[in-house]
Amino acid sequence: MTKNRYRRDELLEIAIDLFAEKGYVGTSIRDIAKAIDRSVSNVYHYFENKEELWLAILEYSVQGLPEKLRMVAHGEGEPLERFKKLLKVHLEESTKHQRETKIFFIDEERLSPKGKIINKQIQKEILDIYVEQFRLLQSHNLVRARNLKILAFNVLATINWFLRWYDPEGNMSKEEIYDEIIDFVLHGMCTK
Amino acid sequence: MTKNRYRRDELLEIAIDLFAEKGYVGTSIRDIAKAIDRSVSNVYHYFENKEELWLAILEYSVQGLPEKLRMVAHGEGEPLERFKKLLKVHLEESTKHQRETKIFFIDEERLSPKGKIINKQIQKEILDIYVEQFRLLQSHNLVRARNLKILAFNVLATINWFLRWYDPEGNMSKEEIYDEIIDFVLHGMCTK
DNA sequence: GAATAACTAGATCGATTGTTCTAGTAGAGT
DNA sequence: ACTCTACTAGAACAATCGATCTAGTTATTC
Structure with missing residues (x-):
C-alpha cells in the first residue's frame, strides 16, 4: 500500500x-x-x-520554475519578444505560487546547510537564465547596462518584490500590474 | 545615575x-x-x-530614514535632478544600515501588533514620498507609468532588493552599483 | 483468518524559549 | 556610616520546541 x-x-x-x-x-x-x-x-x-x-514544499512548487523559464528562454522568436515572454511567464508562475515563493525568500537564511544549498542553487539558476538572455540581447545591441549581473538583480528585484506587496484580494488586476512591471523593466520610469 | x-x-x-x-x-x-x-x-x-x-533597533537606525528622504524630496533644484539625488541618498542610507534594514524587511510579519504597525507605517511613509515625487514629475511630463503606486513599488524593489544581494566584501564598488541601479530605474534595460 | 503495511492518537523526551526571582556588588551623594 | 540607584550573575519558572515511543486501529493481500 x-x-x-x-x-x-x-x-x-x-x-x-x-x-x-x-x-x-x-x-x-x-x-x-x-x-x-x-x-x-x-x-x-x-x-x-x-x-x-520544507524541502517537500520547495519541490512541490518552486523547484520546477527554472526549467519552465529555460523553456521560454530557449524558445523560438525574436530576442526581445522572447524576453518579454520570459518576464510574463516568470510573473505568472510566481503569482501562481505566491505563498511558497514568499517562504522561499523570507526564510532562506534559517535553513540547515542542505536546505540553504538547494535554495541558493535555484536562485543561481534563475539568475543565470537572465544573464544569458542579456548577453544575447547585448549582442543585438539592445541592452544599455554595463554590468549584466546587476541588471539581472534589478529585474529579479521587481518580480520578487511584487510578491511582497501584491494582494490577490486587492483592486489592481494582475494583467495591469504585469504590464506595468514589464514596461518598467524595459524602459524605466522616464519618458523619452 | x-x-x-x-x-x-x-x-x-x-x-x-x-x-x-x-x-x-x-x-x-x-x-x-x-x-x-x-x-x-x-x-x-x-x-x-x-x-x-527590536523596537530600539528600529529607532536606532531605520526610524530616521523617512525624514532624511523628505528633506531631499522637498529640497531645491530641478525635479529630475532632485529625484536622482533622492535615489542616491536612499541607496546610501540603506547601505549604511544594511543589517538593520535587512532585519526590517525579513521579519516584518513576525512582530507583535505594535511592532507591525510601526513597521508598516515607516514603509508607507517612504512609499508616499516616492508617489508624491512621481506626481510632481508627471506634471512636468517626465513619467511614463500609468500607475504611480506600482511604479513606486518597482523603484523601492530595486533599492530594497539590493540590500539582499550586496556583499560589502565583494568586488563590486558601491558607486558602480548605485549608478547602475539609478540608470535602471530611470531608463530600464533597453537601449533607445 | 493470519499477516503485513498504512496510518493514527497521545504521552513523553530532553532541550530551549522568554521572562522572573533572588541575592548580591559597586559607586556616588548625603 | 547610610542610602539609593545602577548594575550584575545565576538559578529558577512555565511554556513550547522538534522529535520519539508506545500502543493501538484500520485496510489490503494472500
Whole structure:
C-alpha cells in the first residue's frame, strides 16, 4: 500500500499557509497539526522531519520554475519578444505560487546547510537564465547596462518584490500590474 | 545615575548582528547575551523585553530614514535632478544600515501588533514620498507609468532588493552599483 | 483468518524559549 | 556610616520546541 498522496498534500497545503504567514521558525509542527486537526504523529508519518517538510514544499512548487523559464528562454522568436515572454511567464508562475515563493525568500537564511544549498542553487539558476538572455540581447545591441549581473538583480528585484506587496484580494488586476512591471523593466520610469 | 548608554548601544550592535544573521525568532536573548559575554539579566536591564529591544533597533537606525528622504524630496533644484539625488541618498542610507534594514524587511510579519504597525507605517511613509515625487514629475511630463503606486513599488524593489544581494566584501564598488541601479530605474534595460 | 503495511492518537523526551526571582556588588551623594 | 540607584550573575519558572515511543486501529493481500 502506498502512502496516501491526498492527505499528504493536504498537509503540505496547510504547511505552506502557515510558513508563509508565520515563517519557518515561527511555525511549529504542532501548529501545523492543529490547523488541520490531526496529531503530530500524522505529520511525522508523511515527512521525516520539519526540514524535509520544507524541502517537500520547495519541490512541490518552486523547484520546477527554472526549467519552465529555460523553456521560454530557449524558445523560438525574436530576442526581445522572447524576453518579454520570459518576464510574463516568470510573473505568472510566481503569482501562481505566491505563498511558497514568499517562504522561499523570507526564510532562506534559517535553513540547515542542505536546505540553504538547494535554495541558493535555484536562485543561481534563475539568475543565470537572465544573464544569458542579456548577453544575447547585448549582442543585438539592445541592452544599455554595463554590468549584466546587476541588471539581472534589478529585474529579479521587481518580480520578487511584487510578491511582497501584491494582494490577490486587492483592486489592481494582475494583467495591469504585469504590464506595468514589464514596461518598467524595459524602459524605466522616464519618458523619452 | 543614568543608564550606561555605551553598554546599552554595545548590546544593540550585537543584537543587530544576530537578528540580521538568524532572524528575530531565530535569535534568543541568551544568544545575544552570550555573544557579548554578559548575563541575561544585563539584557533585561537595558530593555524591557525582546520586542522592546527590536523596537530600539528600529529607532536606532531605520526610524530616521523617512525624514532624511523628505528633506531631499522637498529640497531645491530641478525635479529630475532632485529625484536622482533622492535615489542616491536612499541607496546610501540603506547601505549604511544594511543589517538593520535587512532585519526590517525579513521579519516584518513576525512582530507583535505594535511592532507591525510601526513597521508598516515607516514603509508607507517612504512609499508616499516616492508617489508624491512621481506626481510632481508627471506634471512636468517626465513619467511614463500609468500607475504611480506600482511604479513606486518597482523603484523601492530595486533599492530594497539590493540590500539582499550586496556583499560589502565583494568586488563590486558601491558607486558602480548605485549608478547602475539609478540608470535602471530611470531608463530600464533597453537601449533607445 | 493470519499477516503485513498504512496510518493514527497521545504521552513523553530532553532541550530551549522568554521572562522572573533572588541575592548580591559597586559607586556616588548625603 | 547610610542610602539609593545602577548594575550584575545565576538559578529558577512555565511554556513550547522538534522529535520519539508506545500502543493501538484500520485496510489490503494472500
